[in-house]
Amino acid sequence: MTDTITAIKPSVTRKTLRIAVGVLFFMAGLCFSSWASRIATIQQTMGLTDAALGAVLFSLPVGLMLSLPFSGWIITKIGSKKLLLGAILVYGICLISLGLAQNTFQLIICLVCFGFSSNAVNIAVNTQAVAAEGMYDKPIMASFHGLWSLAGFTGAGIGTVMIANRIDPFHHFILVLVILAIGVAIASRYLHNDAGALKNKEAASVSLREKLRLMVPLLTLGSIAFCSMICEGAMFDWSVIYFKKVVAAPIALQGAGFTAFMLTMAGGRFIADWFAHRFGLKRTLQVSGSLTASGLLVAIIFPYFYTAMAGFLLVGAGVSSVVPMVYSAAGRSKTMSAGVALAAVSTIGFIGFLVGPPVIGFIAGLATLRASFAFIAVMGISVVVLSTRAKL
Template sequence: MAGVEQVVTRTVAPPKMARLAVTAIFFANGALVANWFARVPDVKQGLGLSEGALSLGLFAMAVGALLSQPTAGWVIGKVGSLKVTAVMAIANCAALILPGFAPSLPLLMAALFLFGASNGALDVAMNAQAALVERRYARPIMSSFHAMWSVGGLIGAAIGALAVARGAGTGAHFLIAAVAGVAVMLVALRGLIPDGPATASGHEPAFALPTRALVPMGIVALCALICEGAIGDWGAIYLREGLGSAAGMAAAGYAVFALMMAGGRFAGDWLATRFGSGNVVRTGGGLVMAGIGLALVGSVPAVAIAGYGLVGAGVSCVFPLIMSAAARTPGVAPGVGIAAMATAGYTGFLLGAPLIGGMAEVITLRGALSVLMLFGLVILLLGTHVKGEALAPADATSG
């Protein structure tokens, strides 16, 4: 804790330094998560797990995240986002090591619970820090942080693929990745913005569920992440089994989706400034509808992949803009608002795969994926609620 105290007692970082620091944390977190996903098949094979047994481990990871996110919002309201970010950034790096050395399913579940919990809490805390930096800039910049998370994910996936190709053990791989992550985090933590307890209310609940002002945004976050999770889990399967594409073409589908999502996030701040957050979100809902329709209308894999690209562009800015708006909702502490949206979004991400899979058993995979158009419609209709207090110029110089 001495390192944390050292961070919080120094002078306030300049806005540019703070932005770079938060960007580095988003990037490192995206890379760490991607390194884990790249080695899931190796962990499964190493422990001799069935698909059902592996799903128990992944479920434990999800439970850890879902429990930690609302709690993190409450803790941030009490001690500030800097302390939570500092502790959880290091904890998340350390927790990555554990699955690589777990000798049994029960210990793997415990390891993944800790990894999921630390990652969920860090997600809330670093978004709260991002909201503080955004206030200092007095203009939308939240999407740029999430864009760098996507870039970190792409690079982390490439590193993971290289580790697999070189035959590196999962334990050694995760240990090296964790050490690199700690190095980045320790440098970045020095540039964060010190903050104290929230003052929006003196009675924030320990579990940050959406208030009336946040409910529409929570629904939009849920729908957007359902679409993102569904394409991630079922998009390649539809290309390969539904359209008969080659394995390489099927893999390219998600790559196009991810690249368009990263590109959309890099453009998101300019778009939000130019057209308003609500209009960008509503347009995103329309792109989701158009993209799903294009992907399912014919039998040409390249056309379907183009549709995935539209979906990626459509969902790209939705969640970052919701996080920004939630942090500026009147009467709601920023950490609590962000935690509520993170919980809603992550729930949607988890629901996407089983929802589509269950429906596919009844109405075919094409029919199940078509339901995503309805979620796009909900995003379009409720997108106007994605707003918050204006980023006033006075905030740019406040401490």
């Protein structure tokens, strides 16, 4: 990490850089959660059925996937600072466009752009986080992701207030953009300017064969992210349904499992750095996978309200640290720039996030929802196995 540290301006201390990066993680989370909080409103306004909404929402991951090769390339040309500042402002503008969409076609186009800018922000802000972590003698990556999760609760709260006061999504999103612009204006002065360092490091790999060889160590990290993000994506999309159909929870409590999962996922990210510093990356990933698998097995074997709640709490704690730890390890790559390494690992991981929910539905259709959740438990076990065999 020496090259990263020396490239940072002397006037930018590690504390100011950490705060600046934390602010932008929070802004990115606020932007996404603001959209998520108004999906039901936009569905009702446009008169979309659940099936139609599901098809429309697929535009978001399409934009994310389209962005992956572009973000990996552009970050080596202009650096993560310029990419982050530009992408996060575009992210906010795309959020407003979602509030302006008048028909399904416009909404799909806006969602593709929203997803595209979202992933550019994700790669750039995690590259900045790697630079900040390089100035410390301990892991701090998970705390940044904890701020993203905290912003999710904040965005959901603001959305609830907006809905209660009958404020339309467009004006709601304008307020979010103003907050985002203020945060960007304050934080932009203290970010790490890595354009030259990234370009020089990437230039060291000249041949395609060499580049492919250098990607091999990242495959294990990507595979770990893949398994964990299958779990995460499935919990996002199926936890409420599990509580409704398997646990048979009352209507008012059907979202309790998802809330429990989100609480421990957010909280776990604020202690994951301490745990990783004390016990190491390998042990952290092993414990994370074990918690995920154990929590799911508890919810499957004992499908009752309180036991399922306890199981979902364990799952949230399990998945909380995997992606931050894997991103941190990828960003410390000694063979390629942090931006390119993060783009490669996030590509593999995000495929898991995309395929997880449909696979769960497929297994549930062939067997039962409990059987599909057993498949997620296997993914948790896979995290343990992969991290045990990996050279971390």
